[in-house]
Amino acid sequence: xxxxxxxxxxxxxxxxxxxxxxEAPATDAPTAAPPAKARPAKPASSGARTSxxxxxxxxxxxxxxxxxxxRFALFGVLAFDAYxxxxxxxxxxxxxxxxxxxxxxxxAPGRDAFAATELALTFLFAAFALGAGLRLVPLAALxxxxxxxxxxxxxxxxxxxxxxxxxxxxxxxWRVPAADTGPRRSWALRLxxxxxxxxxxxxxxxKLHGQWLDGTxxxxxxxxxxxxxxxxxVGWPTAATMTVLLEVLLAxxxxxRRLWPIVAPLGIGFHVAIEKxxxxxxxxxxxxxxxxxxxxxxxxxxxxxxEDARAWVxxxxxxxxxxxxxxxxxxxxxxxxxALLLALSPLVSAVVVALAVAVTLGGxxxxxxxxxxxxxALGCALAALLVFACGRLSTExxxxxxxxxxxxxxxxxxxxxRVAYTRLLEVKPDSAPAHYYLGTYDLADHHxxxxxxxxxxxxxxxxxDPRAFVAEARWxxxxxxxxxxxxxxxxxxxxxxxxxxxxxxxxxxxxxxxAIAPSPAP
Amino acid sequence: MRxxxxxxxxxxxxxxxxxxxxLLLPCCYYLxxxxxHDERFAWRMFSPMRMIKCxxxxxxxxxxxxxxxxxxxxWIELAGRGRYSVxxxxxxxxxxxxxxxxxxxxxxxxxxxxxxxxxxxxxxxxVTDL
Numbered sequence: 130x131x132x133x134x135x136x137x138x139x140x141x142x143x144x145x146x147x148x149x150x151x152e153a154p155a156t157d158a159p160t161a162a163p164p165a166k167a168r169p170a171k172p173a174s175s176g177a178r179t180s181x182x183x184x185x186x187x188x189x190x191x192x193x194x195x196x197x198x199x200r201f202a203l204f205g206v207l208a209f210d211a212y213x214x215x216x217x218x219x220x221x222x223x224x225x226x227x228x229x230x231x232x233x234x235x236x237a238p239g240r241d242a243f244a245a246t247e248l249a250l251t252f253l254f255a256a257f258a259l260g261a262g263l264r265l266v267p268l269a270a271l272x273x274x275x276x277x278x279x280x281x282x283x284x285x286x287x288x289x290x291x292x293x294x295x296x297x298x299x300x301x302x303w304r305v306p307a308a309d310t311g312p313r314r315s316w317a318l319r320l321x322x323x324x325x326x327x328x329x330x331x332x333x334x335x336k337l338h339g340q341w342l343d344g345t346x347x348x349x350x351x352x353x354x355x356x357x358x359x360x361x362x363v364g365w366p367t368a369a370t371m372t373v374l375l376e377v378l379l380a381x382x383x384x385x386r387r388l389w390p391i392v393a394p395l396g397i398g399f400h401v402a403i404e405k406x407x408x409x410x411x412x413x414x415x416x417x418x419x420x421x422x423x424x425x426x427x428x429x430x431x432x433x434x435x436e437d438a439r440a441w442v443x444x445x446x447x448x449x450x451x452x453x454x455x456x457x458x459x460x461x462x463x464x465x466x467x468a469l470l471l472a473l474s475p476l477v478s479a480v481v482v483a484l485a486v487a488v489t490l491g492g493x494x495x496x497x498x499x500x501x502x503x504x505x506a507l508g509c510a511l512a513a514l515l516v517f518a519c520g521r522l523s524t525e526x527x528x529x530x531x532x533x534x535x536x537x538x539x540x541x542x543x544x545x546x547r548v549a550y551t552r553l554l555e556v557k558p559d560s561a562p563a564h565y566y567l568g569t570y571d572l573a574d575h576h577x578x579x580x581x582x583x584x585x586x587x588x589x590x591x592x593x594d595p596r597a598f599v600a601e602a603r604w605x606x607x608x609x610x611x612x613x614x615x616x617x618x619x620x621x622x623x624x625x626x627x628x629x630x631x632x633x634x635x636x637x638x639x640x641x642x643x644a645i646a647p648s649p650a651p
Numbered sequence: 652m653r654x655x656x657x658x659x660x661x662x663x664x665x666x667x668x669x670x671x672x673x674l675l676l677p678c679c680y681y682l683x684x685x686x687x688h689d690e691r692f693a694w695r696m697f698s699p700m701r702m703i704k705c706x707x708x709x710x711x712x713x714x715x716x717x718x719x720x721x722x723x724x725x726w727i728e729l730a731g732r733g734r735y736s737v738x739x740x741x742x743x744x745x746x747x748x749x750x751x752x753x754x755x756x757x758x759x760x761x762x763x764x765x766x767x768x769x770x771x772x773x774x775x776x777x778v779t780d781l
Contacts, residue, residue, distance in 0.1 A: 187662065217725075220725040225741070225744060227726075227737050227740045229691060231736070281729060282729075286691075286695075287696075320666055324669075327673045327674060328694045332694050334677075336697075340762070340764060341698070345699070346697070346699040346702055349702055350702070408697070539719055539720065539724065540720065
């Protein structure tokens with residue numbers, strides 16, 4: 130009974146449509162979408178279904194192929210974006226916080242919770258991109274909004290946009306059944322486009338300022354040489370004014386289907402140009418390009434027959450793993466992927482928390498929907514492997530430990546610093562700074578042999594960094610070996626002739642033992 | 652009539668509320684926000700204000716506080732954008748850690764044209780808002 134009620138509700142929300150004439154203006158339907166399967170049109174149950182205002186929202190339709198493209202691109206970018214946040218984790222939990230919403234000041238995540246959340250989001254977004262676990266979009270939205278609104282440490286304006294888009298994404302019928310070839314109706318997708326329009330509108334208002342319109346602000350923000358020289362040909366004020374005019378057009382056109390043939394290429398080109406401008410804006414441009422796929426004219430996508438591709442994948446999956454055996458195999462693959470991740474990932478604590486949450490929920494979903502268990506499990510397995518591959522191939526994990534160690538050191542948290550540098554060496558054995566700092570801590574603890582081993586490792590890795598040479602030279606001097614100390618100090622100075630510490634030490638050692646050797650000119 | 656039909660469903664009410672918030676929230680920046688450097692929620696990407704560089708100086712009995720030893724550099728960077736809420740929270744933290752002392756905050760900001768502005772210069776423990 131409950132199930133039938135649920136199904137009935139789902140039928141009312143996730144709306145494959147037959148585009149009845151009463152529901153959508155002719156201009157608002159995908160023109161090149163394949164013909165919808167014959168289904169009885171739903172009777173208009175209220176004035177909201179038939180009024181122009183309501184149909185502007187509820188009559189908005191997109192073809193399945195566009196929905197799949199947007200889903201793959203948007204969530205795929207968000208998966209990478211979440212993963213790239215890992216190196217920002219050491220900012221969190223430093224004992225000081227100011228929330229984007231001040232009532233969340235005390236509820237911001239610490240370093241581990243932040244890392245775990247971003248890993249969980251990476252996993253979830255990757256799964257959504259692959260069509261698995263789509264019922265968990267609200268969970269991802271909740272996690273994302275919690276992290277964003279609880280701390281001003283996240284200063285990216287596009288993360289505010291993503292937090293809003295994710296809330297709206299909870300109402301989008303992302304799942305496209307293989308048998309369903311008709312256009313999909315979604316007021317939430319229309320609202321996402323209108324939201325972009327609102328964003329552009331306010332961006333225009335912000336730029337109606339003398340320092341923008343005269344090109345000063347633009348000139349200071351563009352750093353790419355070829356782009357600077359290109360803009361200089363038309364003039365900075367002209368380029369600044371054209372930016373404003375373009376944003377006006379995008380504000381009006383991004384949600385207006387009739388303007389899409391103009392707005393989509395302009396918008397995508399605009400954000401690609403922003404990406405190439407050298408601004409430090411994370412993956413903002415890619416997020417926007419993903420969203421602009423929504424504004425691609427349907428006719429441009431007519432050549433892509435999503436149902437053919439999906440049917441082929443479904444046939445292969447059935448051949449590979451029919452029925453419940455298939456689900457078991459796929460779940461096994463997911464378990465292996467997760468086990469690999471747990472065994473080999475350096476961010477163990479964060480990974481354990483993130484995957485425990487993700488796998489538990491993913492498994493529950495798979496069991497709850499046996500018909501799609503294989504798809505869910507395969508999607509989860511692929512997503513877990515993606516997270517694993519990111520961890521092994523990217524520099525995010527070493528960066529995480531490097532930033533953690535650096536900030537702990539500056540804040541005087543010695544124990545944390547040691548742990549972070551030790552972990553950094555586990556994932557990046559050729560980190561000269563890690564060897565140097567661990568050497569200084571070992572020396573302070575009178576573990577001289579360990580300290581020397583670290584100093585020499587640092588010297589071998591980066592002979593241009595004089596710090597490890599200077600540290601060993603000072604130790605040699607303390608051991609009553611001024612000649613060796615001077616030689617070591619000189620080696621450090623040779624790596625960076627302008628280094629003040631090395632210079633001073635060489636001068637000092639030369640002055641106390643002038644017979645050893647004259648110091649080289651810096 | 653049209654508005655009433657839109658408001659007749661929860662989706663319609665949600666859409667209207669969403670758009671109202673999104674259209675009105677940025678107005679706060681222009682009408683009521685006391686901190687011009689704080690452009691959050693106002694969709695002011697790449698604005699001239701974003702380019703402002705500030706030097707926040709906390710002093711205790713005339714001696715400058717080394718913020719790097721007390722706050723993560725990410726917060727110092729935000730303070731360097733002149734964001735009042737962060738500076739005031741930093742001040743509150745310092746006042747709590749050093750009770751009874753006079754802790755002054757002076758913020759010197761330069762905009763893209765090089766114009767300089769000085770803010771504060773008083774005991775942040777007594778007057779907690781910039």
